[in-house]
Amino acid sequence: MKKILVTRKLLRSCEDKALKSFDANLNLNDELYSQKKLIEMSEGKDGILSSLTDKLDAETINKLPETIKIISNFAVGFGNIDLEAAKTRGIAVTNTPDVLTDATAEIGILLILGACRRASEGIESAKECNWKWSADYLIGKQLTGARLGVLGMGRIGQKIAKIAKSLGMIIHYHNRSKLSEEKEQGAVYHDNLKSLLSVSDVLSICCPASKETIDMINKETIEYLPKGAVVTNVARGDIVEDEALIDALERRKVYAVGLDVYKNEPNLNPGYLKYKSAFILPHLGSATKETRTAMANLAIDNIDEFFKTGDCKNKVN
Ligand code: DGY
Numbered sequence: 001m002k003k004i005l006v007t008r009k010l011l012r013s014c015e016d017k018a019l020k021s022f023d024a025n026l027n028l029n030d031e032l033y034s035q036k037k038l039i040e041m042s043e044g045k046d047g048i049l050s051s052l053t054d055k056l057d058a059e060t061i062n063k064l065p066e067t068i069k070i071i072s073n074f075a076v077g078f079g080n081i082d083l084e085a086a087k088t089r090g091i092a093v094t095n096t097p098d099v100l101t102d103a104t105a106e107i108g109i110l111l112i113l114g115a116c117r118r119a120s121e122g123i124e125s126a127k128e129c130n131w132k133w134s135a136d137y138l139i140g141k142q143l144t145g146a147r148l149g150v151l152g153m154g155r156i157g158q159k160i161a162k163i164a165k166s167l168g169m170i171i172h173y174h175n176r177s178k179l180s181e182e183k184e185q186g187a188v189y190h191d192n193l194k195s196l197l198s199v200s201d202v203l204s205i206c207c208p209a210s211k212e213t214i215d216m217i218n219k220e221t222i223e224y225l226p227k228g229a230v231v232t233n234v235a236r237g238d239i240v241e242d243e244a245l246i247d248a249l250e251r252r253k254v255y256a257v258g259l260d261v262y263k264n265e266p267n268l269n270p271g272y273l274k275y276k277s278a279f280i281l282p283h284l285g286s287a288t289k290e291t292r293t294a295m296a297n298l299a300i301d302n303i304d305e306f307f308k309t310g311d312c313k314n315k316v317n
Contacts, residue, residue, distance in 0.1 A: 001022060002022050002023065002047060002303070002307050003022065003025070003044060003045045003046050004018070004022045004023070004025065004045055004047045004303060005041050005042050005045045005049070006018055006024055006025060006026050006027055006049045007033055007049065007051055007054050008027055008030060008051040008053065008054075008074070009028060010026075010292075011292055011293055011296060013293060014292075014293060014296035014297055014300065017300055018049070018296075018300050021300055021304055022047075022300075022303070025045070032053060033054070035057075035059075035060045038054060039060060039064060042065055043065055044067065046068065046070070046307070047069060047070040047306075048064075048068060049074060049299050049300065050071050050074065050080070051073070051074045051075065052073070052074070052077060052079075052080050053080070053265075055080055056071060056081040056086075057085070058082040061081075061085040061086050061089055061091065062089065064089070069090070070092045070302075070303055070306045070307075071086060071091055071092070071094075072299045072300075072303045072306075073093065073094065073095050074295055074296055074299045075095060075096060075286075075295070076095050076096055076104075077095070077209065077235070078208075078316055079208065079209035079210070081093050083317040084317070086317055092311075092315050092317065093315065093317045094302040094306065094312050094316060095314055096294075096295045096298040096299055096302070096314065097314060098155060099294035099298055100156075100285065100286040100291050100295055101156050101159050102159060102291070103285065103286050103290070104156045104159075104234055104285040104286055104291075105156050105160045105163060107234055107281065107284050107285045107287075108160040108204055108234035108285075109160060109164065109167075110258075111232040111233070111234060111259065111260060111279065111281070112148070112160075112202055112232050113143070114258050114279035115202075115232055115255075115256040115257055115258030115277070115278075115279045116140050116142075116143055116202065116230055116256065116258075117140040118138050118139075118140045118256070120276055120277070120278065120279045120280075121276045124276070125138070141201075141228075141230060141256075143164070143167045143169050144167065144168035144169070145169075146169055146170070146201040146202055147169070147171075147172055147202070148161070148169040148170065148171050148172065148200070148203075148204060149173070149174070149190075149196045149200025149203045149204070150172070150174075150187070150206055151174055151196065151203060151204065151206060151216075152174075152206040152207025152208070152213075152235065153173040153174075153175045153179055153183075153187070153206070154175075154206065154207070154208075156206050156235075157173065157175075157204070157207075158183060158185075160204050160206060160234075161173065162185060164204075165185065165187075169202070170188075171185075171187035171188070172187060172188045172189075172190060172196055172200065173187050173188070173189060173190065173196065174190045174192065174195070174196035178191070193216065193221060193224070194221070194224045197221060197225050198225070198226070200226070200229055201226060201228075201229055202229065202232065203229060203230070203231045203232065204233075204234065205217065205231070205232065205233040205234065205235050205239055205240070207235055207239065208236065209235065209236035209238040213238075214239065215238070215239070216240075217231065217233075217241065217245065218240075219241065219243075219247075222245065222248045222253065222254065225253070225254070227252075227253060228252070228253075228254075229253075229254055229255065230254070230257070230258065231254055231257045231258075232257065233257075233258070233259050233260065233261055234260050234285055235261060237264070237265065237268075240263075242268075242269035242271065242272070243269070245257060249272075249275050249278065250275075257272070257275075257277065257278050257279070257280075258279045259278065259279070259281070260280075260281045260282075260283055260284055260285055261283055262283075266282065266283075268280070298314070
């Protein structure tokens with residue numbers, strides 16, 4: 001039986017599955033392993049079932065024991081892993097696409113609604129019982145008729161676009177390449193970021209974090225947005241230069257933000273906390289029982305497939 005290290009606590013049924021499939025070292029207390037501890041715990045193991053909280057940079061990967069042949073990430077994103085370093089070491093890296101599309105898109109829509117309709121302020125006032133209804137009380141931005149710019153029209157972006165369209169939004173998107181008409185569903189393609197941002201009353205960041213997308217939303221590119229745009233991010237914090245976005249909130253260039261992901265989680269830039277127009281969530285994208293179960297099961301199946309066939313359809317390096 002192959003030996004694997006599971007770095008974070010999984011839902012019970014998934015831990016049972018891991019124990020049936022492998023000689024699995026579980027993390028029942030859900031301790032956050034340091035890089036040093038993760039390397040030590042990997043001793044004698046054939047694979048690692050990692051999570052987005054494990055920083056598997058080149059230095060850490062280079063210190064992993066020779067026996068490690070696969071890192072199966074319990075996430076669709078894999079910005080926490082240095083893919084090149086893993087490849088050089090002959091370690092396969094896999095992710096969990098598809099199964100979290102719906103849950104993450106739901107949070108993407110919640111961010112748009114929460115930011116546009118001033119949910120943070122509303123919740124605060126409702127709890128304090130200090131509000132008085134009036135014709136202009138907490139007036140927000142209506143989604144119907146507004147233009148949604150989807151940055152990264154992958155599975156999650158497409159699902160967000162579909163729901164947003166049903167809410168009456170007009171969909172624009174930017175991707176490396178234009179999608180088929182069937183996938184576009186009437187959305188307008190922009191072959192460059194500037195063109196997309198200039199029509200985005202609401203921006204939904206859905207692209208993966210990579211060398212090309214890190215800090216893509218920055219001091220310069222924020223200026224391409226219409227004045228009073230709303231910026232939401234359901235993908236990765238690394239794509240946004242926080243200082244620039246916070247400054248744009250201060251200047252009211254940006255009306256509101258809706259964020260589920262941050263650089264350096266959980267220590268988000270405290271600058272956001274000063275703004276009632278910041279609707280912020282603690283990385284809830286895939287947080288439903290159905291989805292977390294499907295993700296963990298897929299992460300386990302990826303390891304199984306890899307050891308049975310020498311390859312895996314969800315290999316990303
Ligand atoms: C992912 O899988 O990348 C999600 O962000 C996890 O919640």
